[in-house]
Amino acid sequence: MQRRNTKQRTLILDIVRAHGDHPTAEDIYRDVHEQNPKVSRGTVYRNLNLLEETGDIISIEVPGGNRFDRRCDPHAHVICCSCSAVCDAMIEHDHALDDMVEKQTGYIITRHETLFYGLCPACQKRKAQGEDATETA
Template structure:
């Protein structure tokens, strides 16, 4: 079934594409609401799901809720365990893992995601500043 492209859906897609930081649905709703206060939260969430179904965006399941990504090519992400920031990595996607897992499990693999967890540079800096402040006290 082909869905018509609505003004709201176009606005939502444009906002996701304008973000480089893997926004939450709530982040996207706030941006949409600033541009068009008549668009409801439900409309944003529903259209994010439709945009994911049509392959215009991807959703990344992370602790605290899904994040949305304008990049739809296979790529890895790194997630900060402290602040929850999500960013792309330059690690090349390993398609050979799909066939290896298929052989091991009998599943037909349609895709896989690679997520790395760590502490982002900003949180590392804050921690170091806190430690310095405590050592000075």
Template sequence: MVQRRNTRQRQLVLDAVMQLDDHPTADEIYITVRQQDEHVSRGTVYRNLNLLAEEGRILDVKVPGGDRFDHRVDDHAHLVCRSCGEVCDVPDPNASDADARTADATGYAGVSHYTVFSGICPKCQEKGLGEQEA
């Protein structure tokens, strides 16, 4: 994990991820950052999101429809609604064990993984959305 100099723009991006506690998209983070500094470009936000994820300070969560970002970097999984795309955290107490077992079985080093479950969220269920997918 490479630690880079923390620029003002990178701090604005990190602050936005922390503030938007609902697994925001890069565009949602960009809008929030622009409210703080209208001179920050979309490219700067995207580049800093990637750098922060590389450093392990945030998670880049790959879900259908595009990447989402998470300020939690502890062992946990994600659950995405197949109807509306909402993403929530799910405890994953066995994550570290799975990485170690996989490394032992394969000889690979630095093994990591992320888990994304899918389902229909309670709000969409109430609206009758996604029933054919359930």
């Protein structure tokens, strides 16, 4: 089914693309609401799912809820185990892994994700200062 490109969907996509980080759906909703208070939270969430389905954005599953990424090219992410911050890891995507897994399992691999987990610099600093590293700034 062909979906029409609504003004709301275009606004949501523009906001995701404007983010240099990996915003949550709630972050995106707040930004959308600032520009158009008539757009509901449900509209934002529904359109984020549609934009992911169409390949315009990707989502990264993290504790506490998905983060959204404007980059759809294969790339790795680093996720903070404490505050769930997400950043891109600038390493080359290894397509050879797809072939290896296909040979081992018989699956046809359509994509793979590389995720690294650790403690972000802000949480490291809080931990070093004796603060609870699970608190966000």
